[in-house]
Amino acid sequence: MTPGPRLVVVDMQRVFADAGSAWATPGYATAEAGVRRLLPAFAGRTVFTRFVAPAEPAGAWIPYYRDWPHQLRPADDPIWDLTADLDAQGAPVVTATTFGKWGPDLAVATAGDDRLVVAGVSTDCCVLSTALAAADAGRFVTVVADACAGLSEADHRRALDAMALYGPLITISDAADVLSRVGS
Known part of the structure; x- marks a missing residue:
């Protein structure tokens, strides 16, 4: 990977x-844009x-998947595919059975800079879990609010507000500001 913050x-x-x-x-299209x-x-x-479902849920995931049994599908099921408009085009893809994606695989895939720019869905679940763990691991995290979406606008806002409490480890920004800082 080339030097600079990782998206x-x-x-x-x-x-x-x-x-x-x-x-x-609900706001997926906005986040995707x-x-x-x-x-x-x-x-x-x-x-x-x-995110993919585990082959065999364990621990707290057992009652979780009791509520969502129809989502217990193999990792190669098409529901887990990236949307066509966002095909990875050769970029690394880190797959995990957890909401938070921060861990050894994402740490290696983003090695070379201590700055991460985070976008995606859902703000109030997987984005929040990933950003907090990455910040806790010592990465500077910028969450791009207008490139994320939550399960509702209120949930999106609450998650952004919670992450903002972690400043200066986590900052909340928008795409225009991030792009002005990376030279585009």
Whole structure:
């Protein structure tokens, strides 16, 4: 990867984009437009993440999937695919069975700079979980509010407000500001 901040695109997948999905994110299209706006400025510095169900839920995931049994599908099920408009185009894709994607795989995929720019869905779940863990691991995190979406506008705002409490480890910005700082 080339030097500079890394763009981490969290869980922009069919399961969250499809309005008929039990896990649909209502503002997905808005988040996707924001992500598409960011991608050219982060060419060679983008990592996508993907949520998939575990083969065998364990611990607290057992009652979780009791509520969502129809989502217990294999990792290669098309519902877990990135949406076509955001095909990874050769960028690394980190797949995890957890809401938060920060861990050894994402740390390696974003190595070379301590700055992450995070966008995706849902702000109040996977984005929040990823940003907090990355910041806790010592990365500076910028969450791009207009390139994220929550399960509701209120949930989106609450998650952004919670992450803002972690300043200066986490900052909340918008795509225009991020693009002005990365030279696009």
